[in-house]
Amino acid sequence: MVKNKKGIPRLLAYAINALLFFVFLGILNSLIASGIFSSYYVKILMLIAINIILAVSLNLATGFLGQLPLGHAGFMAVGAYASAIFMKATPLPNFVAFPIGLILGGLVAAVFGFIIGIPALRLRGDYLAIITLGFGEIIRVVLLNIDSVLGFNFTYGASSLKNIPKTTTVTNAFICVSIVLIIIHTTIKSKHGRAVLSIRENEIAAESCGVNTTYYKTMAFVMSAFFAGMAGSLYAGYVGILNPSGFAFMKSIEILVMVVLGGMGSMIGSVISATALTVLPELLRSFSEYRMVAYSLLLIIVMIFKPSGLMGTYDFSLSRIIGKCGDKISSHLRKGKEGRR
């Protein structure tokens, strides 16, 4: 069997990861079933999952690709509405419709990502920030007013799109999280991911190495948009009611704060900070007016004391940790044996 550097077989590492994930899901579900986790906790758990996907997908475009998209909530909105409208209209049973809605939300967001990414990413420089900023706002305004243009009810604008089937569960939300994490991780650790990183590091040098930078920028950005759309679908199936005001500029900034706080280019950082920034506001409900103030302060403090974010670019690897433990144990055993001799 092929072994990785630290010596545990690759397939074993995969199996351990998968096992731990299902144990985690099992524990969550039994806590919910036994009533220890109230429905309030369940809601927060789902929100954590959604925010993790949003943060990690934005990190792909910021931390890994080195761009600064400011309209992530726009992609989320597009995905949410696409999947909600589909879920309301489809006669399919929920367990069939849910994955279709999820992928549809992702695809619609990806198409938008492609359309605005192509012109912005062909150029060197920070055009993407401006274009995505505009995109996010345009999407919100369009969702708000499109019905009066169309002449029939489509997004229901300010009066909200209601009665969306509530298909999102803790289990399917966290399965989505794990899939997104796996896809982004395996992408980054491949020639495609290295190409994306090389663009962040030095675009001219990347091109001089024969890397088609426009292609890889678009790839990373479209992937980022796809997962944001997917998160939007989950969100639609979680709240059951959508209003364009939920996808305003501040939502994009909230996601960006999660990424910056966790560390640009660190997936585990995004996971931790998305979790913390979902739980904290709930704990501090009574101070909710001050949330944005708190965010700004937090961000300023992190920028002063640890500009690379909490985790820097560090990424967590279970097999590395197991490998290290294994090394320690085996060196321990060896010492033990030598001692006895």
Add this chain to the structure above:
Amino acid sequence: MKDINQAIIPERDKDKTPAIECIGLGIDFGGLTAVDNFNFTLGRTEIAGLIGPNGAGKTTVFNLLTKVYQPTRGKMLLLGKDTKDLTIAQANRAGIARTFQNIRLFKDLSVMDNVLIGLHNEIRYSLAEAIIRLPSFWRAEKVARERALDLLSIFDMADMAEKQAGSLPYGAQRRLEIVRALATNPTLLLLDEPAAGMNPSETGELMENIRKIRDMFQISILLIEHDMNLVMGICEGIAVLNYGRIIAKGTPDEIKSDPNVIEAYLGKKGNANA
């Protein structure tokens, strides 16, 4: 001056198409003519030098050859093919690789990753294969890593593979840039001041290695360098640039005694001490 359509060392590989042929190449930046009437041919497996005072336009020539800049006038053939419509990446794939005067490594990535990015187009698997981690992915990665280590060992750098590129000493960073360029499997390698910042013993080693690379890979090398020992020591042909124009072309000995060159470097007689 020699015929522009002749390589500086015409006797070797004269039956093969030249690595590059520049015909009347020129570029203006606004009102400034940075390079003008650049006629230059480099034969296969030839090592040539491009020298001249600071601001003469040497780096600009490299940027024209690698398509970082589009020429205002003239044309350039890479292995006999016109490069008019190529992007930087396409020019690389067509066989031209380079290093930079101001080192442009992927600083936050490992030495290994830097070389693997050089090998980007040699590694063949799709994104889908990578995501589901098919055996073809692991196989291609393994081959690429071994190749990267082989390339690094040319400069005795294989043991640094896991180090962060930006943490290497200056000389090692310059060598890594050469390795990364070689990884793209070029026919023509452009080195922009490869010995800058190196001490004499490092420079001596570099000279040996440049020759070694040419012999191993059978590639043409064009280098910009201010270290005259290096230039005179390894270049078979030299072109001297001043104010964007070639003022002399020839063998090292011809260049050393060329009055135009002496004037460009030391100023006009009488001004020499000014």
